Amino acid sequence: MAKTPKKVSERLTKEIRRFQLVLKKAKDRDVNESDTVTIITDILSNVFGFDKYTEVTSEHPVRGTFCDLAIKLDGKIKYLIEVKAIGMSLKENHLRQALNYGANQGIPWVVLTNGVNWDIYKIKFEQPISNELVCSINFLELNHRKQEDHDKVFLLCKEGIANAAIEEFHTHVQSVNRFMIGAIIATEPILSAVRRELRRVSPGLKVNNDE
Template sequence: MIELASRIQREIVRARKAIENAHAGLIRVSERDTIQKLVMPMLAAIGWDTLDLTEVREELQSSGGGRADIACFTGGRVVMFTEAKAINDSIDDPRFISQAMKYGTDEGANWCVLTNGRIWAIYHANAEGKAADKLFRGFDITDLADESVAIDSLSLLAKSAMEDREIDRAWQRDHAGRRVEAALRTLLSGDPAFITVDFHPELSRVSA
C-alpha cells in the first residue's frame, strides 16, 4: 500500500508540471492529450497494464451507443470506465456527467471516472438517486490540500483494489456516513447550532 501511494504521488507531481504548463499557455492540452499524457500514466501508476488489451481498452463501443474513452477490465469483465475531457473543460457539465455514467449503466460497471486531467470525479454509476448522490469522491490533483484525498481515492481505483472490491466497501462506509449526516440535518434542522461536523468534505461538489 505504501508503494502504491508513492507511485501515485510521483505521478501526481509529474502531472502537475504538465498542467502548470498548460495553464501558463505554454502547451494546449486536448482531450486526447488528457488521455495519453495524464490518464493513461495514472492508470499505469495504480497497477493497470495499459498495453494489455485484456485489461485496458480505448474507444470501447458501448451496447447502449457511443464509445467510452477508456474501459478497464478484470476477469474479462469491464469494471471501470473513464471519460476524459480537455483540460479547460468543466467536468461539472451535466452532459459530461451523464455521458460518463451512461457507459456504466449500459455495461453493468459500477465505477465511472470523469476527468479533465486536473479535476477527477469518481461516480458509482448504478447507485440510487441523482447524479450528486452517485458522486463518491472528487479532487483536484494540483491542490496540495487535496493530495491525501487524491492518493486515497486513486488507490481505490487500482487494479488490485477493484479485484478485492475495496472501493465497494469504501462506498458503503462513506454512503452510510452521508445518510447519517442527512438524517442528523433533518432531525436537528430546527437548531443549526447542533450541526458542527462535515462527515466527508471530499464529497463536496467538484468545481473546475
C-alpha cells in the same frame, strides 16, 4: 476506508508529483481532448498501476458509440472513463454521457475527468436509474506525500480495484451521511437515552418523541 499499501504509496509519492507537472504544462497549453486522453492513459499506467496495453482499453464500444477509456481486470470491465479536454469544465451533459455509457453496459462505476478533476460516480441500477457522486479528486491539489491523498487516489488504483477499495469507501460514505445518522438518531433506543439525559439535567421536564 482502505489504507494504501506501502509499495503503492511509494509509487504515488513519486508519480503524483511528476504528473502534476505534466498536467500543469498541458493546461497552460490548453491541449485538446485527444492529447488529454494520452496523458490520462499514462496516469492510469504510471500512477494507478495498470498495464496500459492489456488493462486499459481505448474507444470502448457502447451501443453504436464509444466511451473514451475502460479499465479491465481479469477480463472484466471495472470502470469506465469519459474524458474531456483539460481546459474544459466538467458539465451536466458530460455526466449524462458518462452515466449513459455505464448504464448501457451494466457497469456501476464511471469516472468523468479532464485530467485535473476526477469525479467518481456510482450508478444505482434501480427504477428509475440514479447515481451518486462518491468522490472528487483534484489532481493538481494532491499532496504527493500525504497519506490521506494517497488513500483517495488508491480508490482508482489497480491494487485498490482488486481489493474492492472503492466499494468499501462507498459503504463508509453511506454509513456516515446525514440521512443515515438522522435515521439512527430517530430510533427508539437513542430517543430513550436522550429523554433520560434531558430528565436528568432538567428534573420534571416532559419530552415526547415528536419533540
